[in-house]
Amino acid sequence: MFLTIHRGSKEIGGTCVELQSGVSRILIDFGLPLVDEDMERFDSKKIKGKSREDLIQSGVLPDIEGLYEGEQATIDAVLLSHPHQDHYGLLTFINSKIPVYLSEGCKELIEVSHFFGQTNYTATNVKPVTVWEQFQEGDFTITPYLVDHSGFAALAFVIEAEGKRIFYSGDFRGHGRKSILFENMLRRPPENISYLLLEGSMMGREQGEYRGEKDVEEKLVELFRNKEQMYFLACSSQNIDRLVSVYRACKRSNRILIIDPYTALILHKVKKISPNIPQFDWGENIRIFFVPNSYTDKMAEDKSLFQFKSAKITYDQMQDVKDRLVIKDSYRTRQIFSKKGHLEETTLIYSMWEGYFPDVKPFWEENKVPVLHVHCSGHAYIDDLKKFVGAIGPEFIIPIHTFFPEKYPELFGDNVKIVKDGEMVEI
Ligand SMILES: [Zn+2]
Numbered sequence: 001m002f003l004t005i006h007r008g009s010k011e012i013g014g015t016c017v018e019l020q021s022g023v024s025r026i027l028i029d030f031g032l033p034l035v036d037e038d039m040e041r042f043d044s045k046k047i048k049g050k051s052r053e054d055l056i057q058s059g060v061l062p063d064i065e066g067l068y069e070g071e072q073a074t075i076d077a078v079l080l081s082h083p084h085q086d087h088y089g090l091l092t093f094i095n096s097k098i099p100v101y102l103s104e105g106c107k108e109l110i111e112v113s114h115f116f117g118q119t120n121y122t123a124t125n126v127k128p129v130t131v132w133e134q135f136q137e138g139d140f141t142i143t144p145y146l147v148d149h150s151g152f153a154a155l156a157f158v159i160e161a162e163g164k165r166i167f168y169s170g171d172f173r174g175h176g177r178k179s180i181l182f183e184n185m186l187r188r189p190p191e192n193i194s195y196l197l198l199e200g201s202m203m204g205r206e207q208g209e210y211r212g213e214k215d216v217e218e219k220l221v222e223l224f225r226n227k228e229q230m231y232f233l234a235c236s237s238q239n240i241d242r243l244v245s246v247y248r249a250c251k252r253s254n255r256i257l258i259i260d261p262y263t264a265l266i267l268h269k270v271k272k273i274s275p276n277i278p279q280f281d282w283g284e285n286i287r288i289f290f291v292p293n294s295y296t297d298k299m300a301e302d303k304s305l306f307q308f309k310s311a312k313i314t315y316d317q318m319q320d321v322k323d324r325l326v327i328k329d330s331y332r333t334r335q336i337f338s339k340k341g342h343l344e345e346t347t348l349i350y351s352m353w354e355g356y357f358p359d360v361k362p363f364w365e366e367n368k369v370p371v372l373h374v375h376c377s378g379h380a381y382i383d384d385l386k387k388f389v390g391a392i393g394p395e396f397i398i399p400i401h402t403f404f405p406e407k408y409p410e411l412f413g414d415n416v417k418i419v420k421d422g423e424m425v426e427i
């Protein structure tokens with residue numbers, strides 16, 4: 001069997017791994033890079049309007065034979081781990097005859113992202129998998145594992161061929177709202193793993209003040225209970241775990257979480273995957289502000305907005321209960337509050353990765369709004385990675401999704417095998 005990491009051996013983002021056994025070839029993930037060659041943030045405008053040849057030339061698209069439209073497809077399938085752009089963002093370029101295996105939840109979120117123009121990938125030729133249910137693709141026997149991650153319905157994969165078992169960890173953590181999945185993995189790890197492709201996003205990064213989603217929830221409850229004032233809260237609408245933490249904190253402190261129609265739609269779409277995810281019609285602790293922006297317009301156009309009418313709260317109604325509000329931040333919402341002069345007595349809770357904070361910092365500074373950072377990572381901490389490796393006991397560990405592959409041997413010993421981008425290795 002042959003393994004090629006087309007990208008991701010020494011960076012976070014743009015992950016793409018190929019496995020070949022006999023004539024069977026599969027790819028795992030096909031993501032948009034997060035950084036360019038100078039380690040600056042990758043500008044997605046770089047791919048707009050460019051031809052496939054240009055993008056291969058500039059190194060954005062890996063040069064993989066039999067993958068792209070217009071040539072004979074010799075890649076049999078793509079396994080997609082989860083709906084983060086750094087794992088699926090380039091799938092729009094592949095030959096549409098090649099099927100993509102993914103989780104049902106992953107499909108839902110990609111469809112929403114496509115509807116709102118965040119991705120060109122339409123997720124049409126997809127095959128939703130059932131977690132823990134083995135399936136066959138060519139010479140490969142594949143078992144998807146559900147894992148705890150900030151991306152929804154994230155999967156890891158055990159892939160078998162030629163008597164070898166590969167474990168692709170995908171992005172995962174042990175401290176989210178589904179930490180039970182991590183604990184179960186430690187208790188009953190997949191056996192006889194020859195190669196573990198292990199993500200290491202947290203290498204070179206600090207753990208931060210709040211270790212897990214539960215700590216985030218507790219901190220929010222403390223803040224919400226202690227002071228009568230309005231809060232803005234910035235988090236990703238696709239980080240379902242975080243939305244659950246925020247909603248729970250609002251409920252426990254009897255506050256009202258104000259979401260936008262876009263967020264309401266996402267929650268509604270994933271309801272069928274998990275009935276425990278808060279919904280717009282769950283009562284007095286959640287309301288929708290029909291913020292006038294392009295997303296709301298789009299939902300009005302296709303009539304999906306209408307279903308949320310019963311939970312609608314107007315701007316004036318919000319003013320009557322402003323000391324109880326937790327408003328999910330969006331560009332337009334904060335602009336409206338600022339223009340009306342209603343941002344005094346407000347605190348922003350920044351609940352996202354720090355790397356994005358500089359984008360919004362000037363706005364909150366100009367409006368003299370204090371900022372609190374309450375967040376935890378979507379990725380496993382070093383001590384959890386060690387527990388994970390200890391439980392699985394693979395023959396070899398291959399670093400992936402990390403800026404520091406050279407740190408692996410210090411942490412996991414001399415069975416670490418560093419593979420370079422584009423290098424084909426026999427395993
Ligand atoms: Zn990732």
Ligand SMILES: [Zn+2]
Nearest residue numbers: 082084151171
């Ligand atoms: Zn991810």
